[in-house]
Amino acid sequence: MATRLPPVDIVIVGMGWTGGILAKELASTGLKIVALERGAPRSTQNDFSVPLIRDELRYSQRHDLMMDVSADTYTIRNKPSETALPMRRLGSFLPGEGVGGAGAHWNGVTWRWPDHELRIRTKYEERYGKSFVPADMPLQDWGISGPELEPYYDKFEYTAGVSGKAGNIKGQIQKEGNPFEDPRARDYPLPPLVSNLAGQMFAKTAKELGYHPYVRPTANASQPYTNPDGMKIGQCQYCGFCERFGCEANAKGSPHITVIPVALRNPNVELRTYTWVTKVLKDSTGKKATGVAYVNVLTGEEMEQPADLVILSAYGLSNVHLMLLSGIGKPYDPETQTGVIGKNYAYQGGANVTLFFEGKSFNPFIATGGWGTSIDDFHTNWNFDRGPHSFVGGAYISVGGSNGRPITYRPVPPGTPQWGSDWKRATAKWYHAAMTIAASGAVMPNRYNYLDLDRTYTNRFGQPLMRMTFDFSENEKKINRHAAQVIGDIAKAMNPTQMGQPTPRLTWSVVPYQSTHNTGGAIMGTDPATSALNKYLQSWDMPNLFVTGASGFPHNSGYNPTGPVGALAFMMADTIRNKYLKNPGSLI
């Protein structure tokens, strides 16, 4: 029998970026807040110190900071006619676990998604007509606009210490920024990172081809920084151990060094680690959350934490899983296209090509996480005419180079043997002399890409695993093929000694790492029949339940998701503080 704990005002499920932001922002209400985190506590000093953290095998290959799939995983398949099987090992994507969540081991890339992404259906129909969007693509507006979100992007960028160069301040195009971005009130808190040789070479060629390169924004601090909460962020050392690792220099904007400690200064905020939430509890009407059930994973003891307001702020996929396990909202059915929970699951597409320059050294290990030089001419640029290409979305193109860690980073030209002396010689010869151009492609919703509960496999608590049905649709194959062609042309113009074949992603495999940008499943929108949450990320079905994260995105951009994830969390906090708490109930 579960132990029933004394009630609190607010329970927060998951203590990464969004849980930390909500806890910090709501602490000033004086309400009693309990945050539940299923993983371990984490500190820079104890968990990310040198040399411990500079261990490629432990953190990159064996996923020490990630979700443990022996306890809970997903079943996966490409289409509904296949039998879903468990993702038995991590590969394609890497959800975090522990205090700070994926915010501890991310690379840092922080974008503002433009207004035309948030009003996507309206904008494409206005420009290309109603028949442009395919019938099997449930493309939907988000219910918010770019200008509404702008102040919250600002809050997130200044909290996380983002380095970058604005491209458009109050309508004035800025030199060296991204000219296609939406207007912003002010520049980034920190100047851009140092540009590397590969980025400079790419920028030069891209400019010659008429494109608009810029150094992309990322939460790797170009200088020491103190954020508005007084939290100190160190200067990036370009150590090449960023994504999949924690930062020993506190130079990566991470929740465990910013929002979480600020929240925990307040005696009304309590963090309980090793607490695995299994369900949102409901009253007899099913319209009100009464708290959450969780397991103390150190003892196995089952607990109930009553609360007036429940905020799901776990990894996006876990938020959807919890809603399905709790029976909140109607599960989505791809045949009838009714129901909302699990709908519009999306992922990340793209293409890449590797270039080899004999005799040049790019020193790939002098690198940092979100580092890169990008062009948005085929992505955020709304003037790019998608008509002839007949796709919705696009891809942004970058030269990054986050590391030279040798278990995984060993580029060799096509046709090189994979073992033996010739392999060794080629590996040694080209390790320094290669660079990659990568496109990150949008993924639009498709009626057959969705999440639901698996009927066969269970997690460590005997609960059904979540089932993921996903593959790239025609729209994404078009984006990725187009991107492959563009990067191939840029690569040729850079005149390398050798280059690989530009490769678009055409099918989804769970095996190689691609991206931890899983979106959708509990989406925001304007209509309860087609979305799980309203524009404030409040459940249509249960007004005292709010859900953060990329699970709320109705589609996925080519851009990384953390910018809008952070901004929407700040917006949610404002909404709860200024609207919901004054008059609890549905805000729309």
Next chain:
Amino acid sequence: MSEDKPNLKVARRDFLSGVGIAGAATALSPVIPAAAQTPAQAKDQAKDQPPAPQAAGYTYFKPTEVEFIEALVDHMVPKDELSPSGTDIGIATYIDRALAGSWGKGDRLYMQGPWGKGTPNQGYQLPLTPAALYRAAIARSNAYCRKTFGQSFDRCSAQQKETFLKDLQAGKITFDGGLPGRAFFGVLYENVMEGMFADPIYGGNKDKIAWKMLGFPGVMANNAENVKQYNDGRRFIANPVSIADMS
């Protein structure tokens, strides 16, 4: 080849001699926090310290498995002007330790049935931990090689080994009883690369030889100044530093 084995083993023990028990030997020099240490200091430190300790011998592999794995890593990583052989740089030792430890026993591997074959996109679907996979697949690899080439893998010619490994990689070999050869190759290849390129503290990459071969500087990396200086195509050269060097 096999008649050389005893001598090779003695030679290897000499090669690895004086190393004591893994993990105990090198905590001698003062620890300088990374933030306070210059690359030059790190280089000096690396020079002054003995190499990371390695224990000879095997804790998981049985004698016939040792013959297989040593022959395999020596074939994939032969002795040449760039490095000693795979066995001599500890790749077989690395794999043995990985299989004897928690990873080999299925740590972070979802092991609930039922077991379906699945599609290639669905990834690893065998009901075997890595250790159990090696045990089953090495025996079957030798049986396959005996049937096809008349001798166990370790006694095969270089050309026969090459044919076997390429067929294994290409999915052309299903072992007796249905075990897919490609699944074994996937794990094996990854482990060989880990043994070659992971930090020497795990038993492979002896003397940081693979890092030196590449010019990878290891775990020591305060590059806030280097990033400005070395962005003109010049090579940044550093004597690599491992975890044990800094511990």
